Amino acid sequence: MSLVVQKYGGSSVADLECIKNVAKRIKKRRISGDDLVVVVSALKGTTDHLIDMATQICPIPDPREMDLLMSTGELISSALMSITLNNMGIKAISMTGKQVGIVTTDAHTRARIMDIQPDRVLQALAEGYIIIVAGFQGVTSKEDITTLGRGGSDLTAVALSAALKAESCEIYTDVDGVYTADPRIVPTAHKIDVISFDEMLEMASLGAKVMQARSIECAKNHQVPVHVRSSFNEHKGTLITKESPEMEKVIVRAVTHKKDEVRITIAKLPDIPGIAGKIFGTLSEAEINVDVIVQSSSKNGKNDISFTISQADREKTLQIVEKIKGEFGKGIEVGCQDDIAKVSIVGVGMRSHAGVAAKMFETLGKSGINIEMISTSEIKISCIIFEKDVEKAVQVLHDAFEVS
């Protein structure tokens, strides 16, 4: 008998019918002998409806109150799941973030987990209950309700797995697992059976939407293997786990792409020290994630700096850049380009194989795809290209590196 933490996302608990189907799965698993802690997201549409009501009142509602409001979505689904299981004759009990002992920072709407004190969970498990946990939430040390931000329920599941020393952590979603590329673009793309934490971390930042980066980071830090799989079938999914020597044999694990990129160019900056520090420091303070940065020296002692950001941060970034450019003198030009995208290859095998970057550039070049910017890490290479080329780029890279 082993302890398993499962998490069912919004599409798995879309309505009462879906809840019933998930409950049947849980029952089956329970009968097979496992102890279960089940984290649920809100019913599909609930969180959006709550946010919509609040933003009808004002564009930026008080974050503490938003957290109380948004936390109710998961409370509702956890109660309904527990009612469904009890009705099937399975002992189940719902627990709030507070009741499972999740203590967070007081950064409302994006709180970080500080500590988990799962005494109540352990006691209820010992009493034979399945614990249905309202995901996405915790409480501050003052017992104010907080939410964990995007992908918060995944984080609840991973962090609880670590705190409970669970045998495994299973993230149920509406896809079969993590794919070598978006199957809508690459018909030969296939599900990855095993992937390392680091590869998955890169993929999350590079546009794969299966799990948020910080949940994977949490899993990596606590060495919690995560099994991503579908709640609509019985297929084996993708196991995210620690790196093994076997994994290095594959050079490219996956090809990812991200379309919502924007390139900002600040041209004709004077060539004096500290300018880049000032720009990116200010953006960082405003919590804007800057992705690829390229600085090129131009004529007459003037520099150009280009960088990419997410589409969501576009207006905020432009406002900040317009505001600080005055400090650097006159004649500075700010440009913004929306029709770009990022294509990346990821794989721990790159570390031990030479010439991967060259092969990537060559492959794109042969297909007539221009590379605008490049960014690399030990296990990934990203190219900023024009958005019109992105499908083709993913296809040719997937072929060239024989990812299939």
Add this chain to the structure above:
Amino acid sequence: MSLVVQKYGGSSVADLECIKNVAKRIKKRRISGDDLVVVVSALKGTTDHLIDMATQICPIPDPREMDLLMSTGELISSALMSITLNNMGIKAISMTGKQVGIVTTDAHTRARIMDIQPDRVLQALAEGYIIIVAGFQGVTSKEDITTLGRGGSDLTAVALSAALKAESCEIYTDVDGVYTADPRIVPTAHKIDVISFDEMLEMASLGAKVMQARSIECAKNHQVPVHVRSSFNEHKGTLITKESPEMEKVIVRAVTHKKDEVRITIAKLPDIPGIAGKIFGTLSEAEINVDVIVQSSSKNGKNDISFTISQADREKTLQIVEKIKGEFGKGIEVGCQDDIAKVSIVGVGMRSHAGVAAKMFETLGKSGINIEMISTSEIKISCIIFEKDVEKAVQVLHDAFEVS
């Protein structure tokens, strides 16, 4: 500067527009200098929607889970009210039942308040906040979420008023106050300015729907004057307060009626001791409220027992009676009559005025209304009559006792 506890019911916070209107009232009151603790009910329809989802899963959902589910309605409205006030520039903070320190029994879906530890409320008041309390809920000593049953938000307001030693407790609803009779039946019925706790208690049990009996009981026990008034105008409402000698001058404060009564008759019971005790003991254990009881000796050493109950308890009562009648011998007949109603007159003045009952019976008799059963207390007289006569009965009694 005085501390005021207000409660806004479901019709006062029906939607975002209503919340905004209530927020304006609160702001105005705040600016006039009062400290405010505001208890809110769920948005109209929310609780019904939640119950509907649960009962789609099973007819009698687990009560602990129902409480978590139902508590979310008030969490949502308290967050939205707080967001609205903050957006108007008024410092407001929402609090859950737990955060205001309401500790209850663990009788889920109908918990009783055991204790209130309002430290957080007092601190936030001292910091200049308006406290928006999610009504209808508390937590057990084990920190499980409970709800207080029907009219629970009124109880939250009254109990908080007592715990905080508030200057006044104001219950906002969609009517102007408590009326001398249902204005839809008696056009000359008018709002009562002041009524005693005991009179209001009787009225609540007799069919007046403004407030639940146990909230009034709580107000009486803690001597908290309650002001029932409309949230849609500025009229003075009805003050429910301790009895004063002045009040006895009025013989009949109000005429009430209740249509959802059922009369059960158990005929041909053997005349042996303990039978009535057995019947009503069993019904009481099943939490069925028996109202008027009449026992009449019939022929051949056999008795008839008749009693009235609420329509809601009809099936349960019949089941119980059918089950136990076998214990009393053979030939016992059980009858059930649905077309009856109760009309009552209430007033503390009855205590010091003779002949009130006689006048009531006479008045009904003159109008050709037959009295089936009678029940009296020190300050009320109730008659069971046929349902078809109820409007007329209310009218003639209201006239005869010059309640207008």
